[in-house]
Amino acid sequence: MFYLQMALAIILYVGGYTTAWQLGAKKIAVLEAQIAVANDHANELLAVHRQAIKAAEEKAATVSVQLETDYVQHTKAINGLKHTLAVTRLRDPNSRQNSSNTLSESSNPKKPNPATDTFDLSENLTRLLRSESYRADTVAIYAEECFKFVMNNCGVAQ
Numbered sequence: 001m002f003y004l005q006m007a008l009a010i011i012l013y014v015g016g017y018t019t020a021w022q023l024g025a026k027k028i029a030v031l032e033a034q035i036a037v038a039n040d041h042a043n044e045l046l047a048v049h050r051q052a053i054k055a056a057e058e059k060a061a062t063v064s065v066q067l068e069t070d071y072v073q074h075t076k077a078i079n080g081l082k083h084t085l086a087v088t089r090l091r092d093p094n095s096r097q098n099s100s101n102t103l104s105e106s107s108n109p110k111k112p113n114p115a116t117d118t119f120d121l122s123e124n125l126t127r128l129l130r131s132e133s134y135r136a137d138t139v140a141i142y143a144e145e146c147f148k149f150v151m152n153n154c155g156v157a158q
Contacts, residue, residue, distance in 0.1 A: 121129070
């Protein structure tokens with residue numbers, strides 16, 4: 001009888017161990033399948049995002065080239081306008097010119113720095129130009145009134 005109990009205990013132990021092993025193997029297989037599905041989904045998302053990143057990099061490169069082209073064009077336009085302004089700007093010949101050999105304030109503390117050239121017209125020249133432009137406007141208005149008078153009252157036709 002003792003042998004029978006031992007055999008029964010061994011059979012039950014082996015049966016329980018086998019069942020537990022099969023359940024564990026099944027659970028591991030289910031988890032591995034879930035991991036494989038998750039990996040496939042992650043690879044799909046990675047491919048989609050890589051494609052989006054590639055498209056964004058191409059767009060950024062295109063915008064960068066366009067911005068550089070615009071920068072060059074605007075710089076050329078600004079330089080052209082600067083040259084045109086420098087040619088047409090009125091200068092006061094009596095204003096003090098800034099010399100290139102002046103000392104800075106830190107090199108000689110007893111002498112003040114000379115005034116910098118601001119390219120503005122002096123007060124007298126500004127007053128003269130305003131008065132002359134006012135006179136020119138007055139003459140232009142008078143000439144227009146004379147033209148209207150002659151056209152309306154003297155029978156002159158165009």
